[in-house]
Amino acid sequence: MIRSASQGMREGRPLSSSQAPLNVVGEEAQSRPGSGQPAGTTQLLLLVSLAHLISHVYILALPPLFPFLRDRLQVGFVELGLALTVFNVVSAVAQAPIGFLVDRIGARRVLAAGLGLGGLALLSIGLVGTYPWLLFGAALTGLANAAFHPADYALLSAGIPKTQLGRAFSLHTFAGYLGTAIAPAVLIGLALLGGPGLALGVVGLAGVLLVGLILPMRVPAAQDGADARRRPAGSPTAAGGSIVTPAIVSLTVFFTLLSFSTGAIQNFSVAALVGGYGITLAQANAVLTAFLMLSAFGVLVGGFLADRTRRHGDVAAVAFALTALLTLLVAVADLGPVVLMAVMGAAGFLSGVIAPSRDMMVQAAAPPGGSGRVFGIVSTGFNIGGALGPLLFGWILDHEAPRWVFGAAVGFMVLTVVVALRDRWLAQRNSGAGTRGG
Structure with missing residues (x-):
């Protein structure tokens, strides 16, 4: 028998994401006839994924325009690079506080504010x-960028049934990858038509217009403040208990290591391939394109895997261990351009597979009503890696050791696998201790 939501509330248990109503507070949950999911789930997934796509275009709005901005502003690339440093530092500092804000005032409002501000x-x-x-x-x-991950994942975690959450995370991540893929072409094309001002204006206006769709969309009641009222007064989140648990710290380290390794390939592989592998710039860009495109499709496959297993740490560890082996082959072997593209494409596919399982690991560590702040905290790992990684890999290239870009990436991948397996082992040990204690 299916228990009613009100019965679950009377018994003092928080609602699951599949039980949370997809409407504003005070309104009754609506379901499609013959459907097991709340009305508005598809709309929620599409709009949040579209916002994620726009957020990745925001991230890459400035770098493709650097040649145009250098002439317009009469500054060098070092000064332009400082703008990216400012972006990452502010995003890293703001991400965790905004995660708490998401759980306080609602993810929909924070997401709209991030889109509008950006x-x-x-x-x-x-x-x-x-x-x-x-x-x-x-x-x-x-x-503005600090708002997207906490708000997006809080909305999806509360509004998508758990049996579909892995696929929802994968579509959300795929949309971000797509935004990364289209941003350079869109911005450079617009800049060639009307200058960098037009390019930035069109992208900015697209985000502002999307706010008009985000604000009126149906959202889970938990994200509009009702979640706090539903939780028992003695629960950790209701009582203001610490959200920074060992699991959250470990996941933040996991995200940081991921950022180091994937950032090495995304940002420095072209320079490393041209400098140390005897291939042309066009061939090196084709290798990177294969990695990025197959990463996006790997994310979609990873979503189906994430919905068919609870061993998300094992999925992440196995997929990234295979990614490390392929990347090690690139680091030590002399591969022709075609083989190199195939190997890096396979590595990209496997690195994409882990993304939904990664997100499910974070969701599992989040307390009821705490998805926003947890995703806000762990996502700072991306900013830490984004700020420190370029210094390391730039230093490697400056010392004329291009193959070590891939070698160092392999080292960070191995550390990522160790962290994932360690978390899995600790979870099993704690589960066993709890069973014996019961």
Whole structure:
């Protein structure tokens, strides 16, 4: 027999994500006739995924325009690179506090604010056209970027049935990868048509217009504040207990290591391949494109795997161990361009497979009503890796050791596998201790 939501509330148990109503607070949950999921689930997934796509375009809005901005602002690439540093630092500092804000005022409002702020910041950079304002606008865009992961994952965790959550996470991540893939072509094309101001203006306006779809969408009641009222007064999150558990710290380390290894390939593989493998720039870009495109399709496959197993740490460990082996082959062997593209494409596919399982691991560690702050905390690992990784891999290239870009990436992949297996072992040990104690 299926228990009613009100019965579950009277018994003091938090609602699961599949039970949470997909509507505003105070309204009754609506379901499609003959459907086992709340009405509005598809709309929620599509809009949140579209917001994630736009957020990745925001992230890559400035780098493709650097040649245009250098001439317009009369500055060098070092000064332009400082804007990216400002973006990452602000995003890293703001991400965890915004995660708490998500759980306090609602993910829908925070997501809309992030979209609007990021869009207006890019619009203003295009309109003002001065270097100081570029830095200020980059800071605002970094603040906006800090809203997306906590808000997106909180909405999906509360609004998507658990049996479909892995696939939902995979579609959300795929949309982000797609945004990364299309951003350079879109921005450079617009800049060639009307200059960098037009390119930034169009991207910014797209985000602002999307706010008009996000604000009125149906959202889980838990994200509008009712979740706190439903939880028992003595629960950790209701009582303001610490959210920084050993599991959350371990996952933050996991995300940081992931950022180091994938960032090495995404940002430095082209330079390393051209400098140490005797291939042309066009061939090196084709290798990177194969890695990125197959990563996106690996994410979709990973979503189906994540919904068919609870051993998400094992999936992540096995897939990334195989990724490490393929990357090690690139580091030590002399491969022709075609074989190199095939090997890196396979490595990209496997690295994409782990993404939904990675997100399910975070969701499993989050307390009821705490998805926003947990994803906010662990996502700072991406910013830590994004800030420190370029220094390491740039140093490797400056010392004329291009193969060590892939070698160091392998080292970080191995550490990532160790962390995933360690978390799995600890979970099994704690489960066994709990069973014996019961």
